[in-house]
Each structure stands twice: as C-alpha cells, then as structure tokens.
Amino acid sequence: MIKRYILSGEDFSIAGEASSSFKAVLKKLGIDAGIIRRVAIAMYEAEINTIVHGGGGECEAEIEGNKITLVFRDQGPGIPNLDLAMQEGYSTATEEIRELGFGAGMGLPNIKKYTDSMNIETEPGKGTTVTLVINL
C-alpha cells in the first residue's frame, strides 16, 4: 500500500496533516502502537523539515512486507553541511519558526533515533530526498 502526500510550503499551520492522516491509516491496519508512535514522530519531524527547510515537497509512505518506508522529496536549497545538520542542537531555522516551538536542532537526530534506517541525498540548490525505514 502506498500513500502520497503533497506538503505545501505555503502554510505552516497545516504542517502535520500528512503525518496525522498516515497515523490514522496505521491504526486502522492494527499496527503495533509502539511502531505507530515511532513512525508518527519520525514522519512529523521530516514533514516539518520538508516544509520549513525545503519550502514544501512531497511524501510517499509505503507499507510493504515487514517494513514501512517514508520518502520525502523537496526542491529546496539542500543541506550544505550534513554532518553539522546531524548534530543535536544545530539548526538553521528562522526566528519565526523558533517562535512556533521548532528549530531546536533536534529534528534529524530525533528521526534517526526513531527509525531503523535513514538515508539523506542532498545537493546544494537542487533539493533533498530523505528515505526512512521502520521495520515492522
């Protein structure tokens, strides 16, 4: 089963709707609550990143066999220094985003913590693709 979500970069207030919707799908399928929680947190963090840093994009969520795969694609500015971005506490978020409670530099480290694998392909000026896998 594949679900596709468009992540608009225009309105931050609707950020999280895709994660909310996919969480409901997983609940209906009777997936283990602990796994749903991990997927929901990782997906929400990545959704926020795609909107805040990528200027919007898309997410493809697939449940197949014994794993859930989430792919986030944006055509944003890319991540100039991935090692720095992976450090807890490092953030390039704007003041406006910080006022909304994000930009503490916990996004990518948190995604890594809650997933079984995380792969990031990024190129300056071209965008970023983040692929996350959570085993069932």
Added chain:
Amino acid sequence: MRLSDVKSVLNAKVLSGESESQLNEKEIHTACGCDLMSDVLAFVKDQTLLLTGLINSQVIRTAEMMDIVAVCFVRGKMPTEDVIELAKEKGISLLQTDYPLYLSCGLLYSKGLGVKND
C-alpha cells in the same frame, strides 16, 4: 493523577468541553513543561500532560504524534478556536491556567505527579 485533579490543583479552566466526570476518567502518569516542541518530540513518554505557553496548532499536532493525553496552556494564554477544534477532533483535552509554567509544574510535582518512588 486524574485530569480532574490537575484541573483542581492548577485552578484551571477546561477549553475542550469535557465534563468533570470525563476528566475524572483520564489518567496521566507524568507531565512535561516545555515551549520547545522539538524537545517534546525527543523526550516525552506515554500518558503525559504537556504544559506550555505556546498556543499554535503545532502544539496539538505534536501532542497527537506523541499520544499526549492533555495540554494545559499556562500564563492565561488562550489559543484560537481552530486550535481548540483541532484538539477536540483528536481527543486531546485542553486546560488553561493563569499560573506560570514554573509554578504549574511545581504544584503538580508537589502533589506527586511524575515523582519517582524508587
């Protein structure tokens, strides 16, 4: 601690419309006082009450992802109607207290919420 006890300790108003008996049915084991949703996503455990001074819709989204039972807005902060509606839709209880964050956490802790006895 039951949510009805939280309401009483914090002299809080209920924004999400639950009755006293409905609040009495909701049990929480601990609380988190935080204005950084990033930290909430990183550290919060189950059956938690979130106390915060932030009132935007991402507070409710964060609570939803973390299975947070209830949110209490501190310092008399009042969210907009669409934020309250989103919480109701997701089954998240909303309280509001005039107490600041530090005092709210202190009062709940002094009543035993989140105190480890081991």
